[in-house]
Amino acid sequence: MKSLSKSQYVRGNQCLKSLWLYRNRKDLQDPVDPFQQSIFHSGTAFGLLAMKRFAGGVLIHADHAHPEDALAQTADAVASGTKIIYEAAFLFEDVLVRADVVTKNDNGTWDLTEVKSATKMNDVYLLDVAVQRHVMSGAGFPVAHARVAHANPGYVRYGELDLDKLFVVVDVTEASEPALSEVPQRLGRMKVFADAPAAPEIGIGSHCANPYPCDFEGNCWAHVPEYSVFNLAYAKMETKLDLFNRGVQLVHQVNPDFDNLTDKRTIKQVQIARLGKPYVDLEAIGSFLNGLRYPIAHLDFETDNPVIPPYDGLKPYQQMPFQASVRVQQERGGPLTEYGYLGDGLEDPRRDLIGFLSEHVPEQGHVLAYYKSFEGGRLKELAQGPGVGNRGPQLLDMAARLVDLADPFSKNWYTHPGFKGKWSIKNVLPILVPTMTYAGLVIRDGTAAMAAYAELRDPKLDPARRAMLTEALKVYCGQDTMAMVKILEHLWAQVGVAA
């Protein structure tokens, strides 16, 4: 049989059908989206840094498409007395693993380190470690210690990266023993199914997202209709599956009196779907609108959150704002003034962003954000970050003046079957303002914006691509604040007032 890999072992533990599809019908795999792409990039960058953390080793260059070369290069490295090897390849009983870091001890045993670009341990990592221990030992490389090296969520960068502090190294020798003892039996089962003539009969369920989102959902979930019971917010997966398997597939088919719904927000969602028309609490919305103090600044940030903190004062995965759009309306119905800021990717964007906010967000009135805890969190971080000077209190004052434009939707004052149980701006806008769409934009969501900015951080980026991405980011962030303006206008119109 074609060998199994470490990642296939983890995949097979999650779902044997996924393993079969991956090996036999890769054409059915979902395309990689920008979010997944950014996770891959993070993992790669963190893995490269791990080689510096465990410095002095030799990298096995042969890639995953050339396992024979990788095995030969590993054998050469071992034969020449190399003590630390990165991406070493080992093969045992048709299972081939590439170990992130292996270190040879004086007594001939080896230590294994699995590198994860996460900020905490996860039991699923023990599966990776266990299959590597099994294969290494079987191939004649006994493992004395097994470790997981992950990012330290408490590390704050100042100056050069401190790799000893950035990486947390956890000894999992003992913790991985139970998973190790199960490897032969699990592998045996996987080998039966891996290349069987047909995929095993496995239905959809919570295993499709746990521990990792499966990349064959497009295939296995194709029969699930749009706005199905799986879109029920705050409902357990068992409840959704039970409904679906009983033939109650669409949200409006659910009977809130009999169908075992417990959360009142889920019940409300079902009631709205069954009603088939919007529900608007004019009193609550009127009170929200009448509480607004002009001038209003519509504010939106775009952020990046790399695992390796690029600048001072940042932790792994801390949200770093690199772009802002501000639209100011001095009085209701008055003209809007638009301001935008975008970092160039080459320097810390927060320093100039602080100046931008300080200059363009009015000192009076409300600051409107859609999901204000995000913008508020960034303002508070900026107020304590590098380059803030004496503008910290001004930024904190902006945070204190934030009003959440999502409130009418998240608090169910305004619901619509077309929101499909969600209240993100991307769900609400097309229903309230059908003329406004993100469809034709090069960048259509925050994840794509993050990926675009990650590209801008590469000093060698082709100038034409840099110019294109810069323009696309400006358009996208400006669209978000314009969407807020239009949603606010719509709310005013609901209560009979022109905005």
Ligand code: SF4
């Ligand atoms: S989508 Fe679900 S059922 Fe289909 S392969 Fe993935 S985990 Fe298995």
